Amino acid sequence: MRARPIIPRSVWVLGFVSLLMDTSSEMIHSLLPVFMVTTLGMSALSVGFVEGVAEATALIVKVFSGTLSDYLGKRKSLTAVGYGLGAITKPIFALASSVGWILSARVVDRIGKGIRGAPRDALVADLTVPEIRGAAFGLRQSLDSVGAFAGPSLALVLMVLWHNDFRAVFWVAVIPAVVAMALLLAGVKEPNRSTSVSTAKKIRWSSLRDFSPDYWWLVGLGGLFTLARFSEAFLILRGQQLGLPIAFAPVVLIVMNLVYAASAYPIGKLADTFSRPKLLVAGLFVLLASDLVLAFSMGRVWLLAGIAVWGLHLGLTQGVLAAMIADSSPEHLRGSAFGFFNLVSGIALLIASVLAGWLWDRFGAPWTFGAGAVFCGLVLLLLGARGMARGAPRAKA
Numbered sequence: 001m002r003a004r005p006i007i008p009r010s011v012w013v014l015g016f017v018s019l020l021m022d023t024s025s026e027m028i029h030s031l032l033p034v035f036m037v038t039t040l041g042m043s044a045l046s047v048g049f050v051e052g053v054a055e056a057t058a059l060i061v062k063v064f065s066g067t068l069s070d071y072l073g074k075r076k077s078l079t080a081v082g083y084g085l086g087a088i089t090k091p092i093f094a095l096a097s098s099v100g101w102i103l104s105a106r107v108v109d110r111i112g113k114g115i116r117g118a119p120r121d122a123l124v125a126d127l128t129v130p131e132i133r134g135a136a137f138g139l140r141q142s143l144d145s146v147g148a149f150a151g152p153s154l155a156l157v158l159m160v161l162w163h164n165d166f167r168a169v170f171w172v173a174v175i176p177a178v179v180a181m182a183l184l185l186a187g188v189k190e191p192n193r194s195t196s197v198s199t200a201k202k203i204r205w206s207s208l209r210d211f212s213p214d215y216w217w218l219v220g221l222g223g224l225f226t227l228a229r230f231s232e233a234f235l236i237l238r239g240q241q242l243g244l245p246i247a248f249a250p251v252v253l254i255v256m257n258l259v260y261a262a263s264a265y266p267i268g269k270l271a272d273t274f275s276r277p278k279l280l281v282a283g284l285f286v287l288l289a290s291d292l293v294l295a296f297s298m299g300r301v302w303l304l305a306g307i308a309v310w311g312l313h314l315g316l317t318q319g320v321l322a323a324m325i326a327d328s329s330p331e332h333l334r335g336s337a338f339g340f341f342n343l344v345s346g347i348a349l350l351i352a353s354v355l356a357g358w359l360w361d362r363f364g365a366p367w368t369f370g371a372g373a374v375f376c377g378l379v380l381l382l383l384g385a386r387g388m389a390r391g392a393p394r395a396k397a
Contacts (some may be wrong), residue, residue, distance in 0.1 A: 008127045011136050011186035014120060015143030020082060022144050025109070026151030026257070027173040028093050030250035031159070032102070034231040034240055040099060043337070044237060048101070048357020054106035056350035059115025066122065066339025068136055070332060075123035076190045080336050082116025083184055084110070087177035093282045094170035114346075118338035125326040125334050126191050131272065133326055138268015138319040145261035145314075147176075152250030152257070158282075159247040177237035213339065215328040219341050221280075222321060222383065226348035228287060228375035230356040230368070235307055238294055238365055255304050256311035263315025271320045285315030288376035295369035314379035 018107055036042040036050070063080065069075045085108060121137075128136040151173075158169045232253065239252040271279055272297035293306035322338075329337030352375075357369040 005129050005132050007132060007136050007139060007306045008119060010188045010191075011124055011127050011140065013183060014124065016160035017083065017180045018140060019147035019150070019182045019186070019245040020183065021086060021153070021177045022247055023151040024090060024146030024173045024175075024177035024180070025086065026148045026250075026253055027155040027176075028090070028151075028170055029233075030092070030152035030155050030236065031038055031169060032106075032247055033236045034249045036102060037100070037237070037240075038246065039166065040102070042099060044356075044360040045232075045357040046099065047237065047352075047361060048231065048353045048355075049234055049358070050106060051233045052350040052353030052357075053103070053202040054110040055231060055353065057107050058114040058117065058346065060111035062113050064339065066118030066335035066337070066342075069119035069122060069262050069335035072192065075119040075126065075335070076188055077185075079116045079123065079183070079188075080120040080184055082112045083181055084118075085112025085114075085115065089179050090170070090174045090177050092171075094167045114232075114342075118335050118342060120183050121322055121326070121338045123188075123190065124335040125275050126331075130327065134271035134276075134319065134323040135265070135269045136325075137322045138265040138271070141268065141315075141319040141322075142261050142265035143255045149254055150255035151176075152253040156248060156250040156254065159250070163246055165198075170193055182266075191363045201220075210333055212328055215325070218321070218324055218328060219344050220345070221342050221379070221383075223278075223348040224346040224375070224379045225284070225317070225321075226345045227352045228284070228291075228372050228379055229313075229349075230352040231349070231370060232310075234356055234360065234365075235294070235310065237360070238297070238369075239303055239307075241365060242297060242300060243301065244303075247335040251304075252307055254305045258315045259308045259311030263312055264319050268323070271323055276320050276324050277383070279316055281321045281380065283313045283320075284376050284380050284383070286316060287313040287375050288380075291369045291373035291376065295373065297364040 033047050033051075036047055037044075042050075065078050069078050072078075089105045089109040089112070092101060092108075096102050096105060124136055124140055125133065154172070155169050158172060159165070162168050223356060235256065236249050236252045240246070244251060267279065272273060290306050290309040293302055293309060297303045297306055325337055326334060352372075355356050355371065356368045359371055
């Protein structure tokens with residue numbers, strides 16, 4: 001019996017780089033919606049616009065960085081540029097005195113995320129064989145989520161100790177970002193790809209024909225899925241609305257990411273032997289349940305339950321979708337594959353977040369989460385009509 005391959009060292013290092021950068025980012029993002037509403041006096045619609053533009057920018061930029069990484073035949077350098085942009089924006093949040101500063105910092109930060117996202121995911125795929133690809137993506141997502149848990153936890157402690165001093169916490173967030181950059185540059189080694197750089201440079205519009213119908217189906221599915229999942233800033237605002245003190249706003253992301261971190265890796269391993277489409281269907285049902293709980297929550301216990309279930313849906317879907325994209329795309333176009341997938345998802349996220357903010361301001365929070373539940377139902381109907389819920393065969397890498 002052939003021994004199961006092990007996850008390469010560079011994948012582990014990429015995971016810890018994600019952990020540190022997410023610690024930095026989530027120290028800021030766990031407080032930012034409340035900072036924008038209470039300190040800068042912004043409306044929920046404005047928060048939705050800022051978050052939607054920022055996150056959509058990240059996802060849209062991925063199409064260009066992914067294709068560029070295919071063209072160059074290199075992934076690490078673009079990944080480093082993306083993490084570097086994220087690191088240099090952290091001080092701007094501490095200095096921000098207006099909506100313009102916040103929007104500019106968020107957009108540049110998310111451009112950095114967009115630049116690094118597709119090359120990093122393609123690098124994980126390049127470093128691993130198909131038998132452990134689900135586990136590798138799950139591991140990176142899990143370590144990323146540990147950072148997304150550690151960041152809000154640290155922010156909560158510092159907010160209590162420093163009496164709600166947002167800006168002091170934002171300055172501390174600079175430190176893990178710098179450490180993440182150093183670890184990436186020193187610890188990640190790029191593999192020798194079987195596709196030569198000269199072959200990669202032949203990428204042109206006709207290369208789109210190399211993608212299978214299953215890949216394009218996943219791209220469309222990702223866009224619809226994103227419509228059902230708007231910015232997590234609205235989870236934080238819901239917590240404040242239901243009585244969480246300002247200093248405890250990070251609890252929302254702590255709970256969500258604790259569940260996400262605990263579930264992403266085991267579910268990623270399960271996806272290597274179990275039907276990935278069925279896991280996506282399960283994730284949609286879980287997201288629908290979360291939306292309904294958050295829509296009708298009247299107290300903190302139900303609020304935290306809904307947020308925990310939201311974290312479980314991330315564990316069930318994010319690494320699984322990444323593995324499916326990697327498996328359904330040619331090796332020499334993997335960066336572009338992740339890029340196009342995220343382009344469509346980015347546009348959908350912008351629409352979803354602006355719509356969520358408008359519904360919140362016009363009709364109230366239950367309408368925002370209710371709309372998310374409706375989109376979940378529509379995607380489930382679409383999946384059922386195509387028969388994916390019965391377990392479509394996985395594409396070969």
